[in-house]
Amino acid sequence: MDSREEPRIPLESDPQFQVRVTLDDQIAPDGILKVDGVGIRYNQFDASHKWLLTTELEDMTVRFQVETILYVDGSTERFDR
Numbered sequence: 563m564d565s566r567e568e569p570r571i572p573l574e575s576d577p578q579f580q581v582r583v584t585l586d587d588q589i590a591p592d593g594i595l596k597v598d599g600v601g602i603r604y605n606q607f608d609a610s611h612k613w614l615l616t617t618e619l620e621d622m623t624v625r626f627q628v629e630t631i632l633y634v635d636g637s638t639e640r641f642d643r
Contacts, residue, residue: 577625578617579610588634
């Protein structure tokens with residue numbers, strides 16, 4: 563690998579750390595939602611927490627999985643994993 567290339571982690575790789583979050587705020591199309599206060603209670607004996615602590619942010623890949631969307635009109639759309 564060229565030293566200028568960033569290492570790429572395939573999206574198919576197993577997650578190293580997961581956070582489940584429910585977002586209840588309305589988001590405009592193409593909008594941005596900032597959520598403060600989402601976090602974890604750190605456990606020094608948990609391997610995934612150690613990974614989170616020791617891995618540089620630029621070496622992490624983030625993936626969002628949407629399970630359900632609730633539209634303004636009350637209809638819902640579910641997505642299978």
